[in-house]
Amino acid sequence: MKLKGVDGMAARIVLAVRESQYIGPLLHYVHHSNYGALLRVTAFSRLDTFMEFMKGEEVPDAVVGDPAFIEAWLLEGKNAAPWALLNEDGKYSGRITGSLAGGTVIDKYQALPSLLESILQLCDVKRSKTSIAAKEATLLLGVVSANGSSGKTTVALNLAKQLGGMGLSVFYLNLESVDSSGLYLRLPSGGAHGLERLLYELKAQREEEGKDNAQKLQPGRYCVRNDSVRSDVFRPVENLKEMLQMTQQDAADLLELLGNDERYDAVIVDTGSLEEERAKAVLQHCGMVLWVLRNDETSMVKTSRWLEYFGSPHSGLQEDIGGKSRFVLNFAEEPAMNHKPVPQGIRLDGMLPFIPSWGLHHGELCLNSPQFLEGIQQLCRGIIEPALPRVFTGSLYE
Numbered sequence: 001m002k003l004k005g006v007d008g009m010a011a012r013i014v015l016a017v018r019e020s021q022y023i024g025p026l027l028h029y030v031h032h033s034n035y036g037a038l039l040r041v042t043a044f045s046r047l048d049t050f051m052e053f054m055k056g057e058e059v060p061d062a063v064v065g066d067p068a069f070i071e072a073w074l075l076e077g078k079n080a081a082p083w084a085l086l087n088e089d090g091k092y093s094g095r096i097t098g099s100l101a102g103g104t105v106i107d108k109y110q111a112l113p114s115l116l117e118s119i120l121q122l123c124d125v126k127r128s129k130t131s132i133a134a135k136e137a138t139l140l141l142g143v144v145s146a147n148g149s150s151g152k153t154t155v156a157l158n159l160a161k162q163l164g165g166m167g168l169s170v171f172y173l174n175l176e177s178v179d180s181s182g183l184y185l186r187l188p189s190g191g192a193h194g195l196e197r198l199l200y201e202l203k204a205q206r207e208e209e210g211k212d213n214a215q216k217l218q219p220g221r222y223c224v225r226n227d228s229v230r231s232d233v234f235r236p237v238e239n240l241k242e243m244l245q246m247t248q249q250d251a252a253d254l255l256e257l258l259g260n261d262e263r264y265d266a267v268i269v270d271t272g273s274l275e276e277e278r279a280k281a282v283l284q285h286c287g288m289v290l291w292v293l294r295n296d297e298t299s300m301v302k303t304s305r306w307l308e309y310f311g312s313p314h315s316g317l318q319e320d321i322g323g324k325s326r327f328v329l330n331f332a333e334e335p336a337m338n339h340k341p342v343p344q345g346i347r348l349d350g351m352l353p354f355i356p357s358w359g360l361h362h363g364e365l366c367l368n369s370p371q372f373l374e375g376i377q378q379l380c381r382g383i384i385e386p387a388l389p390r391v392f393t394g395s396l397y398e
Helices: 020-031 047-054 067-075 112-122 152-165 194-208 211-216 240-244 248-259 277-285 297-310 363-367 370-387
Strands: 011-016 039-044 062-065 083-087 104-107 139-144 170-174 224-226 231-233 266-270 288-293 325-332 348-353
Touching: 011 047, 011 067, 020 039, 020 112, 039 047, 039 112, 047 067, 062 067, 062 112, 067 083, 083 112, 104 112, 139 152, 139 248, 139 277, 139 370, 152 170, 152 231, 152 266, 152 288, 152 325, 152 363, 152 370, 170 248, 194 240, 194 248, 248 266, 248 277, 288 297, 288 370, 348 370
Parallel strands: 011 039, 011 062, 062 083, 083 104, 139 266, 139 288, 170 231, 170 266, 288 325, 325 348
Antiparallel strands: 224 231
């Protein structure tokens, strides 16, 4: 069946995955977007109910599912519809053989619009791209802190993971001199040109042909996919000198390149010290700046002083830093009466809990705390969903 657009008949898709929590965001997004006029999705998380449905007389236009579901269905011999495997962790990156040969492979965890486009192609859909409303511009979100040991990187990584898990296409960019995200992430194997090469080519194009041509570079050639935070990332730069020599202009060009890449809904930028040139580029060019505060007087005072400075002509920044700043209190302990007074001009947009176990067991545990993730979800709902009203699913909050 070929769809003719929003006025034509919707394609009937069967989705079969083992995780029920995967289904909710996808159905919510379909229902509340223009894809609702193009797709009718029947979803299953149990093999027995999926198999019972597929034994019926109705033949769907496409079947998409986890390998175990697809293989069981193919063994029944009633595979008249086109089908695709949902690929997880790159298991089916090569040629598929055996009982699963002959199908299409679709990455399971990617931005929902991209996933649905792949499903539409599976149905041999021919329609105008204009039938799907264009998304808002990529959100550049800088995560900063006025002092060290604020948990800034933990917050940035959990933000990236949360948004990626909701179906958004996310890039996590670490601009610290020494990339501390390696304490939390296990990077996949495989080659990529890397941030060092990209910075070199950005600078070369700026010097030789002009800044505008730098946008022709494709970030995908230089990054890798990290499923633990459901985001694209650069491998940590091994040569510290490369990062120390990165100028404010270099960082600005990098942010512009990522911000102009239509594949990304959000770029989460993790920064180092506010004195660094890279941090100034983040403050200047990011559409939103999230300040991570500790629950102590030092953090409050330093944050207030930095905001005062960046709002003055002496800082050299042209943007209204205060207007695009948001604030989250990390390591917040109960009861609330123990929280330090917040300085004038700072309004907390969220609070993240203190997790005692992290003092003994750090690393990947920082990406898997239910309490912390709940706080991150609430923060996303308060500050990020309004900034991405046409691509943010919001379904995890229902």
